[in-house]
Structure formats: structure tokens, C-alpha cells
Amino acid sequence: FTWLVALGVLACEAPPTPTIAIASAGGYLDAARMAIADAQQERPDVAFDTVVVESNSNAATDAVAIATRFLKSPGLVGVVGHVTSSASLATSQLYNEARVLQLSPTATSVLYSQAGSYSYRMVPPDDRQARFLCEVVCRQFQAGARVALLYVNDDYGRGLRTILRASLDTSPLDVVLDVPHAEDEQRPEAIADIVRAVVDARPDVLVFLGSSPSLAAYLSGVRAARPTLPIIGSDAVSSWERTTVPRALWQHVSYVDFVDMSATPALQSFSRRFAERTGRMATGPDVLTYDATRLLLQAVAEGATTGEAVRAYVASLGRERAAYAAVSGPLQFSPEGDPERPFVLRMTEPVR
DSSP, X not given: OHHHHHHHHHHHSOOOOOEEEEEEOHHXXXXXXXXXXXXXXXXXXXXXXXXXXXXOOOOHHHHHHHHHHHTTSTTEEEEEOOSSHHHHHHHHHHHHHHTOEEEESSOOOGGGGGSOTTEEESSOOHHHHHHHHHHHHHHHSOTTOEEEEEEESSHHHHHHHHHHHHHHHTSSOEEEEEEEEOTTOOOHHHHHHHHHHHHHHOOSEEEEESOHHHHHHHHHXXXXXXXXXXXXXXXGGTTGGGSSSOGGGGTTEEEEESOOTTSSHHHHHHHHHHHHHHSSOOOHHHHHHHHHHHHHHHHHHTTOOSHHHHXXXXXXXXXXXXXXXXXXXXXXXXXXXXXXXXXXXXXXXXOO
């Protein structure tokens, strides 16, 4: 009898409130918080919890610690994050084992497509970006042009570099430098060595695969020797305006992005609202973080209260139900969790 009463009490316990966790870098967290505020205003009747963690580390151990903490949250149904490919890959097994949907706004590693059925992302994988970069360089420079290639020595940089180098090797261009660099390099002698290697190679264009803070470390030295050298960066350069390097040094730099922030009225409106809220110009990763957060909250609003239900909702977009009307454009995913999203090439804005 006591056992039956205990079962009855357990059966009457209310399920935990659905929880969305977010692991992102400081700038992008502003977009996630904006998404949460918008969702609460639009659907005050929907109950959900959020856990927000700022993580600027690329280290797998740090990401795993954050994921382990998330998974202790009652009612966890989805995670927006992590920022980098390394962190997203390191945590994907944990989320898949727990049947919690992971939606990374910016992870681009090709390997992430095979991470598991609960691993989704907002951006195409690096093999597509590498081919786009090669097309851009070939379109802008004549046969025989000298290309210097710098890539960050991590999962993101090495993966992107391997595919890009294979494409460049079959092009009419001449790769005259191909060297790695450390993320957030601070040692003056190491920075000077990289700058010297670039200058000595006498390139017609520098292709940089890495983050905007990493590129910022080399800009002063490169510009002192080659003031107008064209630099084409990968998507991680999109946050260039948030560096402390003088704006003048960013002239003649272009970069791959996933979103043209001025392309549609919805994106223009988002940019205005984001600037009013944060005092900063919105970037592609900002709107993708916003869209990822809103998508998971929309799944909860539509009745998804478990990780399995959230995954089923996201997988059904563009199939059993309409594509999700994200600010960045209609959103649906392949069976591997990858979106169909075109690339754009953006220029840093001239000095005013």
C-alpha cells in the first residue's frame, strides 16, 4: 500500500519547466538575451527557464565542464552553443547521449555534420566556405597571383585550410606562404616572425583563417610594410569592429559572412534594435545567435517539452511544417543538421 501511494505521489508531480541553456561569447550573449526578452514579450503565457553562460574559451575541457553543468538543469531540452567548432564538437557527444538538442550558431567544422542526430547548427560547414573563398580569390586576382595563407592552428583553422589549400592547388593561383598561427598570440617575437614571413613572401593577397582578434595582432606590422595589401578573412573575422585596433588598419580587408545585415527590412530592423540595446553594430553571428535562441523557444511555445520533442520540431521544418521564419531568412535543416545558407563577402567599412 505504501508503495502504491508513493507511485501516486510521483505521478502527480508536475514535470520540470522546459529549460534552454546558452553558452556563448560576451558580444553574442547580448543577442541571446534580446531573443529571450522578445519571446517573453510576445508569448507571456509560455513558461520556460534559461541558463546563460559566457564562455570565451576554445578549450574542450572548459566546454565539457559547461555542458556537464547544463545537463544537471531539470527540464533541459536544448542548448544554443557552443561558439567554436572545437567546443561544439567536444560537447556534442554529451548532448546526444542526453537527447538534448544542440544548436550551434557558428560552428563550421565538417566533422560536426556527423556528430549525432541531436547536433544542429546555423551555418554551413567549412568545405562550402573553403570553396567560396577560393572562388572569391580566383575572381579577384589573375592567374599567377601570389597567395599567402595564414590559418589558426586549431580544429577550425586546420579543417578550413585543408579544404581551401586543395582548391587553391587546382587553381591558376600561386600559394607562396602557408603557415599556422596561434589563437590570440601575444608574444611579440612570434607576431614579428609571422609578419616577416608574410612580407618576405611578397603576396598579392593574404587569406587569413582565424578570428578578428588574431588578425588584429598582425595588422600593424603588415600595414607598416604593405599598407594596401588586400586581406580576405574567413567568417571568424566578422567581429572586426569589436577589436581595439585603430579602424584605419582595417582598410582593404574583406571577409566571409553568412548574413548581409542590410539585405532585408527584417535584418535592418534587427540591426537598429540591437544597436539601440547594446550601442554596437550587429554582426552575422549576433543575428544567428538570436535566431537560434528564438527557434528553440518557439519549439517550446509550440509544445515541445523534451529534448526529443524539440529535435522532432526542428527536424520537421520545411517538411511537415513550414520553414522557420528567422530574421536571417527561412530556416530548415538537412538530415545532418546543416542549414542551406549562401555566403556573402563583406568589406570593412572605410574610415569616417
